[in-house]
Amino acid sequence: MPPDALALIRRAKAEKAKQSTADVTPPPPLPCPAFAKTPPLPPPLPSPPLVPSIYVIPDFVSQEDEELLLAHIAAAPPERWTGGRPGRRTANWGGLPGKVGVVEPLPAWISALVDALVRSGAWPVDVVGGPPNHCLINEYEAGAGLTPHTDGVMYAPHVCTLSLGSDVVLDLHLPSAAKDADASAQPHASLLLRRRSLNVYAGPAYSELFHGIAPRAEDVVREGIVNLTQDDERGEVIPRRRRWSIVFVHKLGASYGGAAA
Numbered sequence: 001m002p003p004d005a006l007a008l009i010r011r012a013k014a015e016k017a018k019q020s021t022a023d024v025t026p027p028p029p030l031p032c033p034a035f036a037k038t039p040p041l042p043p044p045l046p047s048p049p050l051v052p053s054i055y056v057i058p059d060f061v062s063q064e065d066e067e068l069l070l071a072h073i074a075a076a077p078p079e080r081w082t083g084g085r086p087g088r089r090t091a092n093w094g095g096l097p098g099k100v101g102v103v104e105p106l107p108a109w110i111s112a113l114v115d116a117l118v119r120s121g122a123w124p125v126d127v128v129g130g131p132p133n134h135c136l137i138n139e140y141e142a143g144a145g146l147t148p149h150t151d152g153v154m155y156a157p158h159v160c161t162l163s164l165g166s167d168v169v170l171d172l173h174l175p176s177a178a179k180d181a182d183a184s185a186q187p188h189a190s191l192l193l194r195r196r197s198l199n200v201y202a203g204p205a206y207s208e209l210f211h212g213i214a215p216r217a218e219d220v221v222r223e224g225i226v227n228l229t230q231d232d233e234r235g236e237v238i239p240r241r242r243r244w245s246i247v248f249v250h251k252l253g254a255s256y257g258g259a260a261a
């Protein structure tokens with residue numbers, strides 16, 4: 001081989017090595033959202049029967065913080081995500097839902113949100129028995145639904161859910177109706193979850209009601225939605241967009257890296 005061909009090969013190899021080092025250099029970490037103005041927990045919603053202990057806090061996070069949260073979600077490694085259901089995929093932090101021992105602490109950007117939940121009163125650590133130790137993120141394609149379900153006995157009966165990216169109507173079903181219901185069944189009551197709002201449900205609302213999302217391209221602001229305010233225009237049609245929900249729970253008997261207590 002002529003000497004200049006050898007030199008060319010060496011240079012190409014060196015370039016390739018440089019390139020692969022560049023590929024594995026991680027991008028600079030995204031800043032944590034500030035959550036500077038999270039509003040306090042309002043009184044529970046005035047309830048029809050069997051919908052006590054439900055709160056919806058509008059504008060829980062600012063637009064800037066929503067953008068940062070979505071950037072963090074977009075930066076999550078693909079292996080975090082599990083799919084399978086049409087139109088929805090989920091990612092978990094703090095160990096897998098079925099594993100009682102929490103095998104990882106929450107990352108800084110999620111911990112910052114946990115601190116905001118505790119500060120605002122939405123997560124009463126003493127009542128729940130500890131801070132949130134598991135975080136689940138759902139990503140819904142526009143119009144996708146969620147079968148009515150309860151979150152189960154593995155968690156303390158207190159959940160906070162932050163809605164991002166789109167407004168959606170969440171339906172609440174009585175257990176008797178929910179047993180055979182699909183997501184499109186007539187609900188007992190509904191909540192309008194605006195983007196950036198926080199939804200809290202606890203106690204009987206956690207244990208006794210099923211919650212689900214009907215698959216549909218748009219929601220209509222209507223009676224039967226129990227958290228409407230004077231500002232919500234009755235009859236307004238709200239097209240669904242891609243939506244993310246960040247769900248915080250406290251897995252019972254869990255400890256970082258340890259076995260079940």
Ligand SMILES: O=C(O)CCC(=O)C(=O)O
Pocket residue numbers: 136138146151161170211244245247
């Ligand atoms: O997306 C939502 O608001 C509800 C999510 C939910 O119920 C769940 O992940 O268990």
Ligand SMILES: [Fe+2]
Pocket residue numbers: 149150151211
């Ligand atoms: Fe749920």
